[in-house]
Amino acid sequence: QSADQAIEGASRYLMQVLTTQIANGSNGFIPDPTYGYQCDGVPVGDARFWVIGRDTNLLTISGPGQVRFGLVDEGSKLNLNTAISNQLVWLPRMTADIAEAILDWRDTNGNGATVTFYPMQQPSYLCKNDPFETVDELRLVYGADMDILLGEDANRNGVLDPSETDENQNNQLDPGILEYLTVYSREPNTNSDGSARINLTTVSTTPAPLRSLLQTNFGSTRADQILSNLGLLASSSGSGNRPGGGGGGGGGTVAVRPFRGPLDFFILSKMTETEFSQVATNFTTVNGPFFEGRVNVNTANLMVLTCLLGGDAGAAQQLISYRQSNPNGLTSIAWVATALGQSYSTALQSLEGGDYVTTRSYQFSADIAAVGPHGRGYRRVKFILDTSSGTPQILYRQDLTHLGWALGAEVRKKLNAT
Structure with a gap:
């Protein structure tokens, strides 16, 4: 009972942490436990709780016991409902057939190649043909067995425990695909003052809002330079300055292809990183109140970055190394282009091809384990917390106690000594 109460106390405490962060104007960023909150052996009465996390800056997966x-x-993961096939296929243990089955499961048209598999099962069921509601729903998808979903991480704590099998004997955890997937990532599709963002897919035909934004931030002369770089300001001859641009009347705008996303826009604009960071949050490529599925490149781990970069693990390592060396230079996605540069141009093109990345996050998982007095009464519950509406909410709660001890040998040793 004490452990149960500690779980409830921990969830309320973390909700208050997020409430305080929002009040301080920092919504959209993951709280830093180094400065902002407690998460390791926190006392609640005569019980204690731990929030089981991950270090996404590691260049290798955790070895034994390093909880x-x-x-x-959650924004550091691929979103099951928006990730494209060429991102999913790079996940560990993933096959082209399973990636196709995932797309079929969420596809609303019901015409996928795997839909006939489900009625033949005992008991039979139908392909959902609707978005995933949880990542555990993958257990229903064709080909996705528990080995693929969990890998070596049977208790889902992000480390290789003594009770788990190191299948390839590399002394490192090789998790399954659940480690890298979410269904919750989304961000507000409006500016902080509630005004509409500029849709980059239509700005080539309606450039006035962009012109106004650039003039407000950089002045008319610099704004015209940027618009010219983008092919949105006609030259004196009436020709577009951007590949794909057509001719137009002198002094007017010209027809250019839609921008594929903010990173594509930034590279073509030839803005500096500092300039882009002043306007980056003003752009979108979708309509509606929320943008679903962007991955936070400031917090994504090596595997997720590899998936985004078309399977280029070297480029993913470069991004993590750059993040660690330039922690104060990650204010917008522009740093990605600088970090990859000419050395990883093909990987960069994978990101330029769509609106895939962000530097903001609004959903966080709190995997809370608690132990009662004298090291007894273990409980574990995972919560999904969402701040995208401006008020913290609990979206999902999942009891994981049945997966067994997840706090590692060091915590057990300390508890046994008390």
């Missing part, structure tokens, strides 16, 4: 603590950024 991390803190909230986990």
Whole structure:
């Protein structure tokens, strides 16, 4: 009972942490446990709780026993409902058939190649043909067995425990695909003052809002330079300055292809990183109140970055190394272009091809484990917390106690000594 109460106390405490962060004007960023909150052996009465986390800056997966603590950024993962096939196929243990089955499951048209598999099962069921509601729903998808979903991480704590099998004997955890997937990532599709963002897919035909934004931030002369770089300001001859641009009347705008996303826009604009950071949050490529599925490149781990970069693990390592060396230079997605540069041009093109990345996060998982007095009464519950509406909410709660001890040998040793 004490452990149960500690779980409830921990969830309320973390909700208050997020409430305070929003009040301080920092919504959209994962709280830093180094400065902002407690998450390791926190006392609640005569019980204690831990928030099981991940270190996404590691260049290798955790070895035995190295449990991390803190909230986990759901925005650091691939979203099952928006990830494209060429991102999913790079996940560990993934096959082209399973990637296709995932797309079929969420596809609303019901015409996928795997839909006939489900009625033949005992008991039979139908392909959902609708978005995933949880990542555990993957257990229903064709080909996705528990080995593929969990890999070596049977208790889903992000480390290789003594009770788990190191299948390839590499002394490192090789998790399944659940480690890298979410269904919750979304961000507000409006500016902080509630005004509409500029849709980059239509700005080539309606450039006035962009012109106004650039003039307000950089002045008319610099704004015209940027618009010219983008092919949105006609030259004196009436020709577009951007590949794909057509001719037009002198002094007017010209027909150019739609921008594929903010990163594509930034590279073509030839803005500096500092300039782009002043306007970056003003852009979108979708309509509606929320943008679903962007991955936070400031917090994504090596595997997720590899998936985004078309399977280029070297480029993913470069991004993580750059993040660690330039922690104060990650204010917008522009740093990605700088980090990859000419050395990883093909990987960069994978990101330029769509609106895939962001530097903001609004959903966090709190994987809370608690132990009662004298090291007894273990409980574990995972919460999904969402701040995208401006008020913290609990979206999902899942009891994981049945997966067994998840706090590692060091915590057990300390508890046994008390």
